[in-house]
Amino acid sequence: MSKKDAQVFSLLFAMADALGLSEERELAQIFGVSPETIQNWRTGAVGELKPGKLAQVESAFAAQIAALRERAGAGAGDLDSGMTHLDIAPEANPSELQRLLRDRMHYDYLGHRFLYFEPQGALAWENLIRGGYEQATWLAGVRHAAREWLSTGRAKDGSAKGPIAAAMGVGRRGRTRGLDVISLGPGEGGKEVVILGALEEAEAVDPPPWRSLTLVDVSISLLLRAALAARRAVTGLPFERAQVTAVCADFEEGPLDFARRLPSERHDPDASRRLVLILGNVFGNVRHEDAFVRQKLHFLTRPGDLLWLEVGLRSERPELDPVYRMTQPSETETAAETHRRLLLEGPYRRWEAALGRRPADVRLRVWVREDDDSATIPGSYNFCHDLVLESERRAVTMLYSRRYDLAGLSRWLEQRGYAIERVEKVADTRHVDRVAHILLRRTGDA
Ligand SMILES: C[S@@+](CC[C@H](N)C(=O)[O-])C[C@H]1O[C@@H](n2cnc3c(N)ncnc32)[C@H](O)[C@@H]1O
CATH class of the missing domain: 1.10.260 (434 Repressor (Amino-terminal Domain))
Structure with missing residues (x-):
């Protein structure tokens, strides 16, 4: 031969x-x-x-x-019919979450992971972003940041102007790196679809060897929507080189086993970059930011990888924040406030119904916490959302929703090994800066 x-x-x-x-x-x-x-x-x-x-x-x-x-659920037929493939980690099995909810109902903190994992919670979220949430403004903010950060125009040193495009090596002959995008808590995935569109535009210049998108959320209902929308949005690269994976897992308490399956695991570390997305102030919702960064984000990122945070900003006058109104006594409720209340009461109501209990007298209490163990990042405060269980004379915390001072948060992240690459602020329809997109690069272990 x-x-x-x-x-x-x-x-x-x-x-x-x-x-x-x-x-x-x-x-x-x-x-x-x-x-x-x-x-x-x-x-x-x-x-x-x-x-x-x-x-x-x-x-x-x-x-x-x-x-x-x-x-992998990526056949053309599946995309047309809406059949979607999903991977489920054991800790995110809905009955496991329900068991955890039952066990923790007597604690003083439940947290945001329980808000959306049942279909009613997922629908309440979708109602919330549909009315009075200014979702179009936030999506436009994502689109703007994505275009800037993926710009393929040339800087003086010949690299791409956009820091994500530069990290991928777009435009440098033969050196484009593969990209693994990992989104933690994408919800219904509207922002991820926008980012995919911008990636496809940038990659048209110089396609990467592969690009993957891994959506990680405990809500099966929201994940299904996100995964299907994202799979339909991939048109620039063939399936084998642009996979979309939907993982139902807990990114705060779970072991993040999905990371072992990322395509970047199978290549030389310098042949790829990871981009971790934490959008919609999910970072401001986690229980302990420090533990989350040190244990979870450090596990997911390697030096040179990127982190995209979208966070709520502290306003000069807290009353300019729409949530502030909920901290004040009021006889009336806007539609957005009703959706928020239903979302927050939901897990408790479903738990008591499952036990056959009569509906208890519960009240949503939103209050500002600052300089305590729920708001440790300098300059931040926390709109803490509690359910007050009147008959039990106790309260249970359902949600932390923090607002950050940009300088304080930037320093805090730098001390933990993340360098600020870019910041884009987004104002609401009243021209008040409410949100910041922060792109960070992992520098090393801190
Ligand atoms: C506010 S919603 C969607 C936010 C979305 N990124 C946006 O920008 O609109 C937060 C999402 O995070 C998910 N989530 C919250 N805690 C989680 C956890 N510990 N593990 C996985 N998903 C979680 C919820 O199920 C929900 O879909």
């Missing part, structure tokens, strides 16, 4: 091996030949493939890849 032919056979077996086919019998079956023929291909007793056999091998490989595609 010539060296060239030997290389073709070696490639054929390596491909089959990568697809999980190494048994002689299996190979014979999928290529439509006898096991002896496979033996002859391996030993070199056959010099080259006849045209008919070559066509059989080609179509067998194509069928295997199509089957993988179907298994």
Whole structure:
């Protein structure tokens, strides 16, 4: 057998091996030949493939890849019909979460992970962003930041002007890196779709070897919507190079096992970058920011990787924040406030209904906490959302919603090994800066 032919056979077996086919019998079956023929291909007793056999091998490989595609829920048929593939970590199994909720109902802190995992909570979130939440403004803010940070125009040193495009090496011949985007708490995924669109525009100049998007959320209802919308938004790269993975997992308390499956795990660290998205002030909702950064974000990022935070800003006058109104006694409630209240009462109401209890007298209390263990980042304060259980004479915290001072937060993040690359502020319809998008680069261990 010539060296060239030997290389073709070696490639054929390596491909089959990568697809999980190494048994002689299996190979014979999928290529439509006898096991002896496979033996002859391996030993070199056959010099080259006849045209008919070559066509059989080609179509067998194509069928295997199509089957993988179907298994990943990325077939064209699935996209049309809305069938969606989902991976579920054990801690995020809805009945496991319900059990945890039951166990913790007697504690003083429940937290935001319980707000959306049931369908009613997910629907309450969708109602909230549909009315009075200014969602169009926040989506426009994401679009603007994504375009700036993915700009492929040239800086003086020849790198791309946009820091995400530069980190990927876009425009540097032969050096574009693969990108793993990981979104923690995407909800219904509207912002991720916007970011995918901007990525596709930037990559048109210089496509990366691969790009993946991993959506991580405990809410199955919201994840399904996010995953389908994101899969439909991928048009620039072929499926094999642009996977969208939906993972139902707890990013605050779970082990983040999905990270072991990221494509960047299989390549040299410098051949890829990761971009972790934490949008919609989810960072301001976690219980302990310090533990979250040190244990979870450090695990997900490597030096050189990027972190995109969208956080709520502290306003000069707290009364300019729409949530402030909820801290004050009032006889009336706006539609947005009603959706917020329903969202926050929901887990308690469903828990008492499951136990067959009569609806208790509960009241939502929103109050400002500052300089305590719920607001440790300098300059931040916390709109703490509690349910007051009147008959039990106690309260349970459902949600932290912090507002940050940009300088205080930036210093705090820098001390933990994240350098600020860019900041874009977003004003609401009354021209008050309410949100900041912060792009950070992991510098090293701190
Ligand atoms: C406010 S919502 C959606 C925010 C969205 N990123 C945005 O910008 O509109 C927060 C999402 O985080 C999810 N979430 C909260 N805590 C979580 C946790 N510990 N693990 C996984 N998902 C969580 C919720 O299920 C919800 O979908």
